[in-house]
Amino acid sequence: MNTIVQNSLVFTAVALAIWFLLHKFGVFPKRKKASTKACGNDGCGC
Amino acid sequence: MPKQINVALIGNPNTGKTSVFNALTGLNQKVGNYPGITVDKKEGICKLPRGVKAHIIDLPGTYSLNASSLDENVVIELLLNKNDKDFPDVAVVVSDVENLKRNLLLYTQIKDLEIPTILVINMSDRMEYKGIQLDIPYLEKELLTKIALISTRKNKGIDQLKALIANYKELSITPCLNASEIDNTYFDKLRKAFPNQLLYKLWLVITQDVNFGKIDRNQIDAIDSFKTKSKADLKRLQQKETIKRYQFINNTLKKGQTIDLSSAKDLRIKLDRILTHKVWGYLIFFTILILMFQAVYDWATYPTDFIDESFASLADWVKDTLPDGAFTNLLAEGIIAGIGGIMVFIPPIAFLFLFIALLEESGYMSRVVFLMDRIMRRFGLSGKSVVPLISGNACAIPAVMAARNIESWKERLITILVTPFTTCSARLPVYVIIIGLVIPEGSFLGLSYKALTLMALYIIGFLTAIFSAYILNKILKIKSKSYFVIEMPSYKIPLFKNVALTVIEKTKTFVFEAGKIILAISIVLWFLASYGPGEQFNNAETIVRTENASLSEVDLDDKIAAHKLEHSYIGIIGKAIEPAIKPLGYDWKIGIGLVTSFAAREVFVGTLATIYSVGSAGDNEDTIKSKMAAEVHRNGEKVFTLASGISLLLFYAFAMQCMSTLAIVKRETNSWKWPMLQLASMTIIAYLAALIAFQFLK
Numbered sequence: 001m002n003t004i005v006q007n008s009l010v011f012t013a014v015a016l017a018i019w020f021l022l023h024k025f026g027v028f029p030k031r032k033k034a035s036t037k038a039c040g041n042d043g044c045g046c
Numbered sequence: 047m048p049k050q051i052n053v054a055l056i057g058n059p060n061t062g063k064t065s066v067f068n069a070l071t072g073l074n075q076k077v078g079n080y081p082g083i084t085v086d087k088k089e090g091i092c093k094l095p096r097g098v099k100a101h102i103i104d105l106p107g108t109y110s111l112n113a114s115s116l117d118e119n120v121v122i123e124l125l126l127n128k129n130d131k132d133f134p135d136v137a138v139v140v141s142d143v144e145n146l147k148r149n150l151l152l153y154t155q156i157k158d159l160e161i162p163t164i165l166v167i168n169m170s171d172r173m174e175y176k177g178i179q180l181d182i183p184y185l186e187k188e189l190l191t192k193i194a195l196i197s198t199r200k201n202k203g204i205d206q207l208k209a210l211i212a213n214y215k216e217l218s219i220t221p222c223l224n225a226s227e228i229d230n231t232y233f234d235k236l237r238k239a240f241p242n243q244l245l246y247k248l249w250l251v252i253t254q255d256v257n258f259g260k261i262d263r264n265q266i267d268a269i270d271s272f273k274t275k276s277k278a279d280l281k282r283l284q285q286k287e288t289i290k291r292y293q294f295i296n297n298t299l300k301k302g303q304t305i306d307l308s309s310a311k312d313l314r315i316k317l318d319r320i321l322t323h324k325v326w327g328y329l330i331f332f333t334i335l336i337l338m339f340q341a342v343y344d345w346a347t348y349p350t351d352f353i354d355e356s357f358a359s360l361a362d363w364v365k366d367t368l369p370d371g372a373f374t375n376l377l378a379e380g381i382i383a384g385i386g387g388i389m390v391f392i393p394p395i396a397f398l399f400l401f402i403a404l405l406e407e408s409g410y411m412s413r414v415v416f417l418m419d420r421i422m423r424r425f426g427l428s429g430k431s432v433v434p435l436i437s438g439n440a441c442a443i444p445a446v447m448a449a450r451n452i453e454s455w456k457e458r459l460i461t462i463l464v465t466p467f468t469t470c471s472a473r474l475p476v477y478v479i480i481i482g483l484v485i486p487e488g489s490f491l492g493l494s495y496k497a498l499t500l501m502a503l504y505i506i507g508f509l510t511a512i513f514s515a516y517i518l519n520k521i522l523k524i525k526s527k528s529y530f531v532i533e534m535p536s537y538k539i540p541l542f543k544n545v546a547l548t549v550i551e552k553t554k555t556f557v558f559e560a561g562k563i564i565l566a567i568s569i570v571l572w573f574l575a576s577y578g579p580g581e582q583f584n585n586a587e588t589i590v591r592t593e594n595a596s597l598s599e600v601d602l603d604d605k606i607a608a609h610k611l612e613h614s615y616i617g618i619i620g621k622a623i624e625p626a627i628k629p630l631g632y633d634w635k636i637g638i639g640l641v642t643s644f645a646a647r648e649v650f651v652g653t654l655a656t657i658y659s660v661g662s663a664g665d666n667e668d669t670i671k672s673k674m675a676a677e678v679h680r681n682g683e684k685v686f687t688l689a690s691g692i693s694l695l696l697f698y699a700f701a702m703q704c705m706s707t708l709a710i711v712k713r714e715t716n717s718w719k720w721p722m723l724q725l726a727s728m729t730i731i732a733y734l735a736a737l738i739a740f741q742f743l744k
Contacts, residue, residue, distance in 0.1 A: 006371030013376060014573045017566040024563060024709075 050099045052132055053092075053211055056121060056156060057140035058149050059107030060535040062168040064088075065198035066140050067104040068547055070208070094212040103132055109148070111155040111250060112284060122254060125159055126247060136162045136214035138207070143169045144176055144536060146303060150189075150295045151288070154222040157190065158246040162217040164192055164210050171197040172536070177306035185302040190218045199541060223294060225249055228287045249287075253280055314536055321413045331414055335436055338401045346393035353393070357386030376572060384568025388561040391706075394471065395444045395556055396549050398437050402448060403548040407540035416534070425512050426519020428457040435461070435511060438468030439504070442707045443556055446714055460518045462714055463724055466707050467511035467700070469504045472647040476698050477503055479651055483675055484691025503699050510700065510731075556710070563709040567645045571616070575642070578614035586610045616641060630697065630733070631690030631740040633679060640703070647703045689743035693736040701732035 057063040071090025088104035108118040111125070124130055125137070137156050141149030146167065157163050167180065186193050192210050196203030225246040226233040236248055320326050361378040368374040405411040411433070419429025427435075430452045437445035445465045452458035477500055485496045493501075582589065586609045594605055611617050612634075620638035627637050635654070643650035654674060677685040702708065702725045711721040 003371060006369075006373035009373040010376050010573070013373075013381070013569055017569040020562065020566045021570070024566075 049097075050101055051135040051211075051214070053100045053102045054124065054132075054134035054137045055102060055104045055140060056137055056152065057107060057166075058109050058142070058145070058152060061107070061140045061142040061145075061149060062198055063107060063140040064104060065541060065544055066138070066166060066168060066196070066207075067102060068543055069198050069201065069204045070100070070102055092208065092211075094208050096212060098212050100211055101132075103134075108152065110152050110288075112254065122250065125156065125161065126250060134161060136164060136211060136217070138164045138166055138211065140166045140168055143167050143173055143178055143180070147292075147295055147299055150298075151291055153189070154291050154294065155246075158221040158223055158225065159250075160219045160221060160244060160246075162214045162219055164194060164207070164214070164217065165189060166194045166196055166207060168196055168198060170195045170202065171200050179304045179306070181302045185298065188298040188302065190220050190222060192217060199538075221246065223287075223291060227290060228283055232283070253284055317537055318413065318534065321410065322417055327413070327417045331417060334405070334410075338398070338436070341397045341401060346397045349393040350390050353389045354386065357382055357389065361386075372576070375576065376569070379576075380569050380572030381565070383572075384565040385561075388557060388565065391441060391443065391556065392553055394441050396553050398441070398444045398448075399549045399552040400545065402433060402437075403545040404540050407538065407544055409535040409537045412534050425515045426457070426460055427512075427515050428452050428454060428461070431457065431461040431515075434465045435468055435508070438465040438470060438511070441472070442466045442468070442470050442704060443710050444552065446707065446710050447552060447555070449714070456519075456522060459715065459720065460515050460522070462711055463518060463720065464511040464514045466702055466704065466724070466728065467507050467514060469507040469699070470647075470704075472704065473503075473698055475651045476643075476647055477695060479654075479674070480686070480691050480694050483686045484688050486688075499695070503695060506696075506699055561706075563705060567705050571642055571645055574616040574619070575611060575614050578610065578617065580613065582613040583610060586613065611638070629740070630736040631687070631693045631744065633685055635677075636685070636694070640697075643703050645705045647698060650698075650703075687744075689740050692743055693740035696739050697732045697736040699732070700728055700735055702728035 055063055055067050067088060067090060070092040090102050090104075092100040092102050094100050103124075105121045105124065106118065108121045111122050124132060124134070127133060139149075139153045139156055141153065153163065153165055165185075173179070180195070182193050182195060194203050194207040194210055196207055198204075226237075228249070233245060233249075236252075237245060240248055321330060361382045364382060365374060365378045368377070402411070405414070414432060415429040417429070418432040422429055422431050431449070434445040434449045437448050442465055445468070446462050449458050449461040449465070452461060481496050481499050485499050488495050490498060577583075587606050590602060590606045590609050594602060597605065612621075616638055617634070619641055620634040623637045623641070624632075624634040627640065632640070639650045639654050674686055675684075679685060708721040708725060711724060712718055715721070
């Protein structure tokens with residue numbers, strides 16, 4: 001494995017770790033999930 | 047028939063509901079949270095006859111459909127909302143043969159919601175001990191359902207229960223009680239105002255503010271033709287409903303159940319007298335605690351050491367086998383070390399929850415909680431806070447998780463917030479090395495100063511937790527009902543399957559939830575310590591070799607490693623924070639230790655070991671100690687003196703230097719607000735204590 005490959009893998013791993021931590025700390029907005037608590041008989045989810 | 051049906055397991059606490067869930071689902075289960083709250087949601091899949099699959103939800107224990115806590119509300123919200131994806135096709139109400147009368151109140155309420163309902167009478171193996179006989183056909187006729195008489199302990203009746211669930215369409219949905227009987231005039235008006243709605247459902251909405259369908263409480267209030275009653279009147283009607291239900295239950299049980307007390311062989315009263323005794327009760331409890339600590343500290347050491355050594359060997363093997371390079375170093379020093387750092391916590395967590403599960407399963411925990419409540423309440427805690435506070439001496443992570451069974455949100459939150467003050471085992475390596483360095487030899491009453499200092503640190507931790515709880519109780523403005531109701535379940539021999547599943551589930555939660563964060567932090571810390579900007583970092587080898595030409599190769603390697611670390615990103619951070627920590631008596635190297643040990647306190651020793659160029663952490667404590675003892679400031683003064691040592695000890699006694707505890711507090715409180723508040727306040731307290739200590743002692 002040459003140096004470039006090793007370094008690329010390191011930076012990928014570090015980037016993934018940082019992305020994961022930012023995600024966990026709520027820096028990225030979460031995608032809104034459809035509510036399971038429907039307010040009407042038609043399950044409009046409002 | 048659909049291929050998969052929804053089954054809700056409902057029942058009073060301590061009826062063996064979870065045992066029924068385990069018997070039905072085995073290991074096909076997962077634990078999550080209900081959206082927006084931290085009540086556990088246990089789900090599992092059970093294979094039924096004729097290829098039907100049942101999606102089973104183990105709902106939180108509740109005494110009735112008149113909710114008084116967050117978890118009880120979960121049951122009602124699900125049962126009133128037909129649009130919920132988990133709305134049950136069939137409800138399985140689990141009752142306990144010894145408390146059938148009380149358990150049937152909930153059963154009749156669920157039955158009146160016109161949901162197909164099966165009644166499970168659990169713990170049938172205890173009928174003989176208690177002198178209980180049941181007329182099942184009569185009870186089935188009166189209660190308008192099918193009954194499964196089971197014993198999860200003896201694994202009896204589970205197949206019959208599965209068959210009943212599979213044939214749920216044959217169950218009657220006729221209510222047990224005609225809701226109009228509660229108040230004819232009022233319910234007539236209600237029926238006229240909402241002709242298409244189920245009367246009992248409407249009644250539950252009116253009395254509990256729960257939304258369902260297109261009708262909610264406000265809409266009910268808005269309809270002119272229907273004026274609801276005052277709170278006091280509604281309460282009176284609720285009481286009337288309960289009385290009517292108990293009249294029905296009493297009449298049913300009069301013929302359906304016989305209890306011959308003369309043939310009962312019960313030890314419970316005698317045991318209760320000893321275990322809740324105001325002297326013996328505490329003595330027995332503290333003996334059990336000592337045993338528990340022994341297990342968590344000592345017994346867990348063997349598997350912990352084994353895991354630690356295995357990961358160290360694996361890291362060495364990776365370094366020896368893979369080609370040299372940055373990624374190999376990351377694997378060996380970052381990822382494998384990071385995973386190892388998670389795995390070493392598994393034995394203490396597993397041992398702790400093994401004990402807690404055994405105490406809970408046996409019925410003893412309820413007695414402890416009852417015993418301790420009168421003491422803890424004075425400090426704004428609950429009797430149930432005892433378990434987390436004690437567990438915190440081993441590890442704050444399972445301790446914070448153990449606070450889940452505290453009903454009052456305020457008491458639970460206070461317990462979670464103060465538990466990290468208790469001296470966890472991760473503080474020990476730091477304490478041992480600093481005490482060894484700065485506390486003088488000598489003894490008082492046969493106890494060495496070093497041992498006394500260590501004991502004092504444990505006492506300081508516990509007293510700070512209690513004192514903080516008292517303060518938090520005064521300042522937190524959280525409306526929370528603080529009452530103490532605890533059921534004393536019968537004593538039972540713990541079921542191995544239940545204990546094992548509890549231990550597996552708790553350990554899994556730690557490894558997969560907190561573990562991911564610890565691993566990510568380890569990778570980032572490794573990167574910051576292994577890379578740096580500028581000439582000083584990139585040409586470290588040339589610079590060190592030029593400046594120290596006379597040193598041996600081994601000493602040179604140590605110097606190069608130390609030089610690189612000093613000019614790495616984390617070294618720069620250490621230098622940057624030096625002005626802030628200088629008043630506490632620390633230099634930039636200790637600063638780096640403080641930063642890296644934010645991932646976990648025990649990392650401090652390893653970091654200092656690397657900084658002082660003696661290789662990796664811990665394995666040669668004397669060498670680290672002697673190097674640390676020889677460490678001097680630029681002006682020639684020793685770095686580790688009594689003043690800086692005590693300052694450091696106090697800093698670690700109070701500071702929240704544990705990323706995984708923060709992660710678990712976030713998980714348990716469902717918000718970053720509380721762990722951040724905890725981090726800020728504990729750091730401020732730690733800083734001030736360390737500052738005062740250093741300035742007084744220097």
